[in-house]
Amino acid sequence: MDSWLAPAVVVAIIYLLCGGRWTFVLLASVAYLLSSKRHIEEPETKDVAESRPSKTHACKCGGGGCCQSKKQPSAEEPPSEYEIDFTYSFKDTEPAVDLKRAPKIIRANKSESKPVSSPFLIFYSSLTGSSKRAAEKVCDALLAASKQARLLNLDDDVDDLDSFFLNVPTGPPPNYILVLPSYDTDSPIDYFLEFLQDTATDFRVDKFPLRKVAGFSVLGIGDSESWASHFCTQAVAADKWLSKLGARRTFPLGKLCIKRDFETKLQTWIDGLIDSIDHPILDESNSDSSDDETLVDVEDLLPKTDTKKMVADGSPTYKSLTKQGYSVIGSHSGVKICRWTKSALRGRGSCYKFAFYGIKSHLCMETTPSLSCSNKCVFCWRHGTNPVGTTWRWEVDEPEVIVEGALQAHYKKIKQMRGVPGVSADRFAEAFQVRHCALSLVGEPIFYPHINRFLNLLHEKLISSFLVCNAQHPDQLATLKKVTQLYVSIDAPTKEELKVVDRPLYRDYWERLERCLEILRTVQSHQRTVYRLTLVKGFNMSDATAYADLVAKGEPCLIEVKGATFCGSSAGNGNPLTMQNIPFYEECQNFVRKLTAELKSRGLDYDLAAEHAHSCCILIAHRKFFINGQWHTHIDYPKFFKLLESGQSFNALDYTAPTPEWAYWGSSEAGFNPEDTKFNRKQEKEKRQQNM
Ligand SMILES: Cc1cc2nc3c(=O)[nH]c(=O)nc-3n(C[C@H](O)[C@H](O)[C@H](O)COP(=O)(O)O)c2cc1C
Ligand code: SF4
Structure with a gap:
């Protein structure tokens, strides 16, 4: 009807x-x-009741009851929400830490953006090579699956963590894979984790900067037999911090033990990863979602450990340093006998410091109370294994232990020179009374919390102090007590170039440098201050004008200009320099001429004072050191100690001494002491061959 x-x-x-x-x-x-x-209406209600799942239906929530009120998705219609247990990705691995709430269920929402076409960036860090090999395998597998993939060593290829972990490279959103080993001793990953944590807790930056990446997955490499309670802790922490920074986890954290079926499990993880690309599971639950209550804080995940040693016995860093002739003192200091000390013992000449300041190399000890640094300079050999950091996060040794330890280690090395041909008996005897300490070995000496007590101990022993700092720690610089000579490294004249040359860890590296120069001109103007410029061709030699600006800011007493030294191939040590970057002496001479002209043109009273051609080193001095027609760049060391003992205030001009004429800029000796024997390796070799 x-x-x-x-x-x-x-x-x-x-x-x-x-x-x-x-x-x-x-x-x-x-x-x-x-x-x-x-x-x-009645028939409709009946239809819904009929569609409810039966009690035997396989439920993804594990029987938690979530599906009682939700419509079950059909095969054609993918679910809009996944729930996955990310706590342990491999069933037979031991839990790394005693979780307060386990198993941890992370609820993940399906994202709009798919990582299918995203390029993959595979970051890794590796001290002994296994994580590097695993990362290469991941990369090869992605390339074989026709994905775009690029390997990046976090310690060498990534100069600026900000450009990947605060900002995201432009172009299609990348997918991040991180392959990370774990070390309970200090390792570069500690700094990486510190960076992620600082970024996540920095109120000045976007709360979820990594939302822009397509996704991320972490693969941890560790040793569950020897480090059961610390197994892969650093990978676990990285996984959590990336998530907290807003990145969406596309594949569960893998934790592989190098001693347990490593290759098979690595392959399983890689296969799973590749498979997940076309069926992405995007987890973004850690980013401020209301479900956050189910999550465990990363601090809870990490075992509460004591403060680490910067360089622990037997650690890869320790092995690397000792292999190169360094003696590690305590847990964060080092000493090494330099080639000029050996040369001076054999009467073959001292380093440029003898020509410029009167330091006899056989009486000099090169040491550092902090092997750690806040830069990763391109001309530094230590990348990859060196401790880095912006804050002191290690155990602190007493200065007495370091001074005594350094002297004993230095004397031990001198003793080994006893049987070397050509060693002068007089110089050998003198060498057991160190008179000068160059705090310039590696690392950043003023980073050491007790640097002033350390300097006092040296001065009490009448050992002069030549302290070189990297212009990144203005607070420590401002409170530094008297040193014999205070250096600041100026590795580039502009903000942009400094970033490339020094690869600084601080975001405000330029402001820090400027503050340091200001401190030299004001608070520390009583010191004998020196700018040290290390010239690297193609990096920092083009802009003499900008260097002159920096000289005007800090008004140093002296400017030491030195051509960079080649410290071996770039392979393996992260040093990107080749011989092409090492300037010839003539190029250094041209540079200092330009710089001096630039200084004079703006009324800054500096001039070329001395040179040591052999070390490719030139000294520009303020004209106040040109006294009675003679340069006075040398130091009266006994007078320095007398003034120090007197407690009265004094400045650089109070303990100067005349520079010998053979060290003058333009002299025929070009800085070589006529009393020493010039040693020409090539000629000596030819002579030996003729005598055979
Ligand atoms: C000094 C030292 C400390 C280690 N500490 C841990 C640790 O705390 N947790 C862990 O799972 N593995 C630890 N391991 C094992 C390393 O993570 C494992 O050897 C890994 O393969 C190193 O990776 P790499 O070769 O890429 O540097 C440690 C190894 C060494 C030598
Ligand atoms: S400041 Fe010195 S120790 Fe530090 S990275 Fe640069 S060259 Fe190396």
Whole structure:
């Protein structure tokens, strides 16, 4: 029947039955309509009840009851939400730490953006090579699966963590894979984790900067047999911090033990990763979602350990340093006998410091109370294994231990020179009374929290102090007590170039440098201050004008300009320099001429004072050191100690001494002491061959 005909017939019957009274007709009609509506709805309710899953349905939430109220997705219609246990990705690995709430369920929402076409950036860090090999395998597998993939060593290829872990490279959003070993001793990953943590807790930056990456996965490499309670802790922490920074986890954290079926499990993880690319599981639950209550804080995940040693016995860093002739003193200091000390013992000449300041190399000890540094300079050999950091996070040794330890280690090395041909008996005897300490070996000496007590101990022993700092620690520089000579390294004249040359860890590296120069001109103007410029061709030699600006800022007493030294091939040590970057002496001479002209042109009273051609080193001095027609760049050491002992305030001009003429800029000796024997390796070799 037509839908309108039945109600009309009903209304007509009611009208006739109630004798034509419209009120009754109206009430009866409303009652009829209501009852018929209920009748229409009832079958629908029944349909939904029939669609509920049966008790035997395989539920992804593990019986937690979530699906009781939700419609079950069909095969054609993918679910909009996944729930995965990310706590342990491999069932047979031991739990790394005693989790407070386990197993941890992370709820993940399906993202709009798919990482399918995203390029992969595979970051790794490796001290002994296994993580590097694993990362290469991941990379090869991705390339074989026709994905774009690029390997990046976090310690060498990534100069600026900001450009990947605060900002994201431009272009299609990349997918990050991190392959990380774990070390309970200090390792470069500690700095990486410190960086992630600082970024995540820095209120000045975007709370979720890594939302822009397509996704991330972490593969941890460790040793669950020897480090059961610390197994892969650093990878676990990295996984959590990346998530906290807003990155979405596309594949679960893998934790592989190098001693347990490593290759097979690595392959399984890689296969799973590749498989997940086309079926992405995107987890973004750590980014400020309301479900955060189910998550465990990363601090809770990490075992509470004591402060680490910067260089622990037996650690890869320790092995690397000792292999190169360094003696590690305590846990963060080092000493090494330099080639000039050996040369001076054999009467073959001292280093440029003898020509410029009167330091005899056989009386000099090169040491550092902090092997760690806040830069990764291109001309430094130590990349990859060196401790780095912006804050002191290690155990601290007492200065007495370092001074005594360094002297003993130095004397031990001198003793080994006893039988070397050509060693002068007099110089050999003198060498057991160190007179000068060059705090310039590697690392950053003023980073050491007790640097002032350390300097006091040296001075008490009448050992002069030549302290070189990297212009990144203005607070420590401002409170530094008197040193014999205070250096600041100026490795590039502009903000942009400094970033490339020094690869600084601090974001405000340029402001720090500027503050340091300001401190030299003001608070530390009583010191004998020196700018040290290390010239690297193609990096920092083009802009003499900008260097002059920096000289005007800090008004140093002296400017030491030195051509960079080649410290071996770039392979393996992260040093990107080749011989092409090492300037010839002539190029250094041209540079200092330009710089001096630039200084003079703006009324800054500096001039070329001395040179040591053999070391490719030139000294520019303020004209106040040109006294009575003679340069006075040398130091009267006994006077320095006398003034220090007196407690009175004094400045650089109070303990100067005349520079010998053979060290003058332009002299025929070009800085070579005429009393020493010039040793020409090539000629000596030829002579030996003729005598054979
Ligand atoms: C000094 C030292 C400390 C280590 N500490 C840990 C640790 O805390 N947790 C862990 O799972 N593995 C630890 N390991 C094992 C390394 O993570 C493992 O050897 C790994 O393969 C090193 O990776 P790499 O070769 O890429 O540097 C340590 C190894 C050494 C030599
Ligand atoms: S400041 Fe010195 S120790 Fe530090 S990275 Fe540069 S060259 Fe190496």
